[in-house]
Amino acid sequence: xxxxxxxxxxxxxxxxxxxxxxxxxxxxxxxxxxxxxxxxxxxxxxxxxxxxxxxxxxxxxxxxxxxxxxxxxxxxxxxxxxxxxxxxxxxxxxxxxxxxxxxxxxxxxxxxxxxxxxxxxxxxxxxxxxxxxxxxxxxxxxxxxxxxxxxxxxxxxxxxxxxxxxxxxxxxxxxxxxxxxxxxxxxxxxxxxxxxxxxxxxxxxxxxxxxxxxxxxxxxxxxxxxxxxxxxxxxxxxxxxxxxxxxxxxxxxxxxxxxxxxxxxxxxxxx
Amino acid sequence: xxxxxxxxxxxxxxxxxxxxxxxxxxxxxxxxxxxxxxxxxxxxxxxxxxxxxxxxxxxxxxxxxxxxxxxxxxxxxxxxxxxxxxxxxxxxxxxxxxxxxxxxxxxxxxxxxxxxxxxxxxxxxxxxxxxxxxxxxxxxxxxxxxxxxxxxxxxxxxxxxxxxxxxxxxxxxxxxxxxxxxxxxxxxxxxxxxxxxxxxxxxxxxxxxxxxxxxxxxxxxxxxxxxxxxxxxxxxxxxxxxxxxxxx
Numbered sequence: 281x282x283x284x285x286x287x288x289x290x291x292x293x294x295x296x297x298x299x300x301x302x303x304x305x306x307x308x309x310x311x312x313x314x315x316x317x318x319x320x321x322x323x324x325x326x327x328x329x330x331x332x333x334x335x336x337x338x339x340x341x342x343x344x345x346x347x348x349x350x351x352x353x354x355x356x357x358x359x360x361x362x363x364x365x366x367x368x369x370x371x372x373x374x375x376x377x378x379x380x381x382x383x384x385x386x387x388x389x390x391x392x393x394x395x396x397x398x399x400x401x402x403x404x405x406x407x408x409x410x411x412x413x414x415x416x417x418x419x420x421x422x423x424x425x426x427x428x429x430x431x432x433x434x435x436x437x438x439x440x441x442x443x444x445x446x447x448x449x450x451x452x453x454x455x456x457x458x459x460x461x462x463x464x465x466x467x468x469x470x471x472x473x474x475x476x477x478x479x480x481x482x483x484x485x486x487x488x489x490x491x492x493x494x495x496x497x498x499x500x501x502x503x504x505x506x507x508x509x510x511x512x513x514x515x516x517x518x519x520x521x522x523x524x525x526x527x528x529x530x531x532x533x534x535x536x537x538x539x540x541x542x543x544x545x546x547x548x549x550x551x
Numbered sequence: 552x553x554x555x556x557x558x559x560x561x562x563x564x565x566x567x568x569x570x571x572x573x574x575x576x577x578x579x580x581x582x583x584x585x586x587x588x589x590x591x592x593x594x595x596x597x598x599x600x601x602x603x604x605x606x607x608x609x610x611x612x613x614x615x616x617x618x619x620x621x622x623x624x625x626x627x628x629x630x631x632x633x634x635x636x637x638x639x640x641x642x643x644x645x646x647x648x649x650x651x652x653x654x655x656x657x658x659x660x661x662x663x664x665x666x667x668x669x670x671x672x673x674x675x676x677x678x679x680x681x682x683x684x685x686x687x688x689x690x691x692x693x694x695x696x697x698x699x700x701x702x703x704x705x706x707x708x709x710x711x712x713x714x715x716x717x718x719x720x721x722x723x724x725x726x727x728x729x730x731x732x733x734x735x736x737x738x739x740x741x742x743x744x745x746x747x748x749x750x751x752x753x754x755x756x757x758x759x760x761x762x763x764x765x766x767x768x769x770x771x772x773x774x775x776x777x778x779x780x781x782x783x784x785x786x787x788x789x790x791x792x793x794x795x796x797x798x799x
Contacts (some may be wrong), residue, residue, distance in 0.1 A: 347701055379705075387703030397694035401716050401794050410712055411702040443794035463702065 298361040300325050300467050300498045306345055306355035308338075315341045317522040318355070323467065323500060328493040330509035330530070331502045333519035334545060339502045342519070343471050346500070347389045348382050351375055359385050360466060387415050390460030394472040396452040398444040404431065404455045405440040408462045416463065423462065430458040434488050450481030457488055468492070470501040506549050510534045518542045565764050573755045573765075580751035581772060587669055587737040587747055592680075592730060594673025599680025606685050617681070624678035629671075629736050636671040637662050637743045668740030676733045683725035687718040720791040727784030731777050738773070748772060 301323040308316040315338045323329055333339040344350040346357055348364065353374055357364045364385060365377035376382045398407050408427035412418050431437040434454040436447075444452050453473060460468055473489065474482045486508055493499060493512045503509060509516050509530060516530045518541070526538045537543035569577075605617030624632065640662035648660040691714065699709040741750035752769035756762040789796070 349697060349701060383703045383705055385703075386701055389701075391698070391701040393694060393698065393701075395694050397692070397698035399695050399698065399713055400692065401713075401720060403794075411704065414708050414712060415703040445795055459702075 297324060299323060299358070300327070300360060301346060301500065302358040302361075303342075303346065304356045304358075306342060306357070307353045308341055308345060308350060309353055315522050316345070316352070316355075319519070319522075319524055321517065321524075323498060325498055326496045327515060328497070328499045328501065328513040329515045329517055330513035331500060331517045331519065332504075332506075332509055332545065333525075334548075336521075337519040338522040339519045340471055343391075343469050343500060343502050347386050347391060347469060348376055349391075359388060383415070387411070387463060388466045389469055390463045390465035390467075391469040391471065392453070392456050392460050392473050394475050396444065396449070396456045396476070398452055398456055398459065400444050403441050403443055404436065404447075404458075407444070407455060408459050411459070412462050427458070427462055430461050431455070433461075434458045435484070448481060449477045450484045453477065453481075453485045454488055457485070457492075461492075467498045467500065470499060470503065472502050472504065474503070474505055504549075506534075506546065518545065520545075561764070564761070565768075568755075568759055568761065568764070573759070576746075576751050576755065577748065577768065577772065580746060580748035580769075581776070583745060583747035584734065584737050584749075584776070587665070587672065587740060587745060588730070588734050590669045591672035591676050591733050591737065594669060595676030595678075595680045595729070595733070598674060598677030600684050602677060602681035603684035603688065606681065607688060621678045621681050624675050625682075629675055629739050630742070632675055633668065633671040633739055633742060636674075637664065637667040640667050640670075662743075664740075664743040664745050668737075668743045668745050672733060672736045672740060675736060676729055679729045679732060680726065683722050683729060684718055686725065687721035688714065690721050691717045723784060723788045723791050727780065727788075730780055730784070734773065734777055734780075 299322045301321065303319060303321040306316050306319040307314070319338070319342055321329070321342075331339045331343065341350055345352045345355075346359075348357075351374055352366075356366075362381075362385065365381060366374050367377040369375045398404075399410065402410060405424070405427055408430065409420065409423045412423040412426075413420050428437065428440065431440050434457055436451050436454050436458075439447055439451060439455070444455065447455070457473075470489070474485050477485065482505070486505060489499075489501070489508065490512050499513075501508070501513065511530070513530050515527065516533045517527045518525045518533075518539075520539075520541045525541050526533065528538060533542065534546065537546060602617045602620050605613040606621070608614055608617070641659065644660045644662060645654070645658075648654045649656055649658070654660055695713055695717075696709065699713045704712065737747060738749035741747060741753065744750070748769055752765045756765040759765070
């Protein structure tokens with residue numbers, strides 16, 4: 281399985297290939313405040329895209345629009361070429377036309393949250409098995425076996441029978457990443473995965489994420505970790521006030537910031 | 552000394568009365584009280600969860616129904632609700648049966664006393680349980696519900712795997728409270744003629760003229776029932792919230 285993904289990642293994305301994620305002209309308002317002012321993005325298989333921006337730039341909202349945790353006001357989202365169908369509700373707001381389609385697509389887009397959001401009444405192992413058995417309807421024995429492998433991989437196998445509230449933030453986030461991997465997702469969405477962690481725990485989570493990037497996983501990562509964005513990701517996207525300010529190769533972007541806003545942004549971080 | 556002798560006489564009278572058959576009757580009374588309470592709690596659990604769901608609904612109409620339910624059934628005297636269900640129910644049943652010709656025009660079809668009683672107490676219990684369930688639902692960490700959506704769970708799966716287990720866990724202490732209330736409310740349905748503990752004590756007190764003895768005895772028995780349930784609910788609480796307590 282991972283060999284397949286790695287092989288796919290090595291094949292350079294040809295122009296004819298269907299993008300894993302394609303977002304076009306996404307718009308979203310909260311009340312009078314327009315958070316996303318027409319955002320477009322394309323992620324191919326194996327891409328690791330870091331999405332940067334100061335708070336309020338719309339980066340988390342954009343990520344949450346991709347798996348419909350937020351409903352965009354307009355624009356389109358395609359996953360593996362499949363358009364998420366939308367319709368207008370009675371109040372004129374856009375809403376998903378087919379909730380089954382949304383649920384099916386969500387199962388392919390495993391999300392890792394800032395505050396982990398592990399199910400606190402389940403042990404770590406149960407957290408990893410719940411969605412694969414009930415949503416993907418895979419046999420429980422197979423899911424358990426895979427869960428143990430994944431927990432070994434993220435280094436918390438000894439904690440498999442712990443409840444999340446009994447673990448450190450770093451362990452919880454690694455468990456959450458393992459829960460995401462257990463879905464065998466096409467794309468992984470990371471919503472500020474290290475922002476809620478104590479500084480000394482950030483490293484263990486970033487190491488896991490780096491290893492995922494290296495095996496060719498497709499990842500969209502909303503983050504404040506400049507090191508990860510520069511060294512690990514294949515593309516950096518900088519959002520400013522709800523618009524895409526700049527996109528590019530990480531090394532290039534950081535060496536020669538293409539816009540004054542991005543330059544200012546990294547200057548603030550290096551202070 | 553005289554006082555001690557008096558007490559001795561009292562105890563031996565009590566013993567004679569209990570041995571003469573009132574003891575067994577009181578035990579049956581306890582059994583009926585527990586039966587009424589358990590059935591009422593179950594009726595209340597079903598109604599309570601529906602009402603809690605209505606109160607949490609996005610739809611104004613459902614919210615209004617839920618609000619009205621809890622306002623009415625927590626705001627009215629329990630005894631009134633029981634009379635309403637028992638005597639009112641009898642009137643309705645009789646009316647329907649007469650008009651369909653199932654009984655004669657002067658016959659009366661009365662509400663079965665157990666059914667009328669547990670429905671009334673169950674409906675009251677449901678109003679309190681609804682508040683417990685609603686509070687428990689609101690106490691669930693929102694992020695966990697969001698994660699359930701993000702992993703493709705349908706509304707039913709989210710309810711079964713994430714919401715229900717957590718609501719139950721958070722509801723245990725509140726349900727312990729409602730259980731105690733419901734035990735006490737069950738005494739009120741003695742007015743419908745269910746031979747639970749209150750009615751039995753009443754009967755014993757009146758026919759033997761030993762009111763002090765039988766009401767005190769019944770009081771002790773109610774206290775035993777309510778206080779035994781406290782450690783049981785404590786234990787249940789420790790079990791259901793094991794994921795939040797310090798690991799052993």
